[in-house]
Amino acid sequence: MKMIELDHVNKIFGNGVGRVQAIKDISFAAKSGELSLVLGPSGSGKSTFLTIAGGLQKPTSGTVKIGGIDVGSLSAKERDRLRLNKVGFVLQNYDLLPYLTVKEQFQLIQRVSSQTISQQELKKLLKELGIDQLVNKYPPQLSGGQMQRVAIARALYQKPAVILADEPTAALDSQRVQVVGKLLTNLAHQRGETVIVVTHDERLRSFADHVYQIIDGQMTMES
């Protein structure tokens, strides 16, 4: 099932001499149980692709569907709700609040989202990710790898239709890249999640089911 679909999407910033087309006629689809890797250098339009795919901003033209819902037809509040319930972000800076323990990061989501996994499933998930002993720790007390796993668990806690990861291996050594790569593959293959990773890190290539390249806003799929 296609969990995320972009159809002839364009994104233009500014106008006149300052006009920049960040995304050029991209059509893209990702299914459940697949890990899609979107590679590209800095300034290629990767982040714009991620924000449009995640419903953070609307495209200038074209349609975006998340879990079958057309993002373009939604108000800002409805897009908030869609992100909360359908999209799990794993961002480069781990998006954890420094003053909440690992356990409290989940409690925060539970307070605002109507759709979370059960406490039993959460315990199982934390064990799978090897962070079940860290629930009472604050983010500054965790290593980069531990924070990343907590961020992934937090994203999965919302039962998302799709997981969007932005540069998840930035500043990690090769050994850690292997760990994160396997983790993302397992999310797709074992848990059946739709995982889209946007990165410039070629080391993740071997973990992907599909690899896309973005250069100057144009996306191509590698065979």
Add this chain to the structure above:
Amino acid sequence: MFLAWHEIKREKVRYGLVIAMIVLISYLLFMLVGLMDGLKNENTAAIEEWRTETVWLNKGSNDRLAESVLTYQQVASLPQTDHFSLIGDQPVKMELDRQHHRHAQTLQFIGLNSTEFIAQKRVMLTSGHQVRNSQQLVLDNSLKQKGYRLGDWVVLNGGTKKFRIVGFARNAKINISPVAYGTLKAWQQLRGGNFAASAVISDRKSHDSGYELKRYSVQQFINKLPGYTAQNATLQLMIAFLLVISLVVIAVFLYILTMQKKQQYALLRAQGIPAKTLVMATISQSLLLIITGLVISTGLTVLTVHLLPAGVPIMFKINNMILMGIGMVAIGVLGALVPALMIVRIDPLDALK
């Protein structure tokens, strides 16, 4: 509340400083309100104890009790009822010359007619008995702390006539001066001339007028007390400025704290956490800080009141304190609106920058 409480708990030093600032501001506010109420009370305690509603002074008295004298003809021009009481007011110097204790005290001598309602019902004794003849005085309770005792003999204005202290009364203060209650006859002797009284007091609202008399409602009369309005206006202005300063300081603090958390908020917004949740977190954080600050400053104020010497004119009216507390809470909410506006405008896209 969830985010607000956990952040305060984790960032104790940062929020401790904000609370300390709120404590100092609200402590100063409480002390100023206490001083204002204390001074008000010292001006009006006796007038309120008499349950005054209407006052008549001589038309030419320049609105001042001390400058008003009424003739018998003027007094007789008012209808005679049980709710009228004549008072004779005269500032005097009272001297005590007891063995090992000499003391001089400036006070307001208030002469009363023993058959009228103030002498009969509105001089509230804490010890001793009411004045029975023209050689007896009932003093304000505060004079006990200056060494005056029941049975002491005093002289007024350096005269030869001696007065015996036969009682002490509560709330016997007028225009920041203790009162010595005596008879109207004694007042006439002190004042000289053939006058009936200084003023007529009624404990009922009245529109009666008399010959060459000017009628005042109790509030008009109080507002005309020398220095009363200027003193109140000064303190009220200080309190108003302090409230405005509190608003600015709280808003600036919360704004700076929100600025520092802008990236965190953008991350939360990107995850789909509604702006409303973050705005409520900021408002509840402000309320938590203000209420904690108010509780501490109330404790400090109570402690200060116990440590202050009795002569300091400070008085805490629970209603006014609650009003100031509510004012501070309202200011906290208003102060949180500035960062709340900022939160609403945060672009979730900033999370990826």
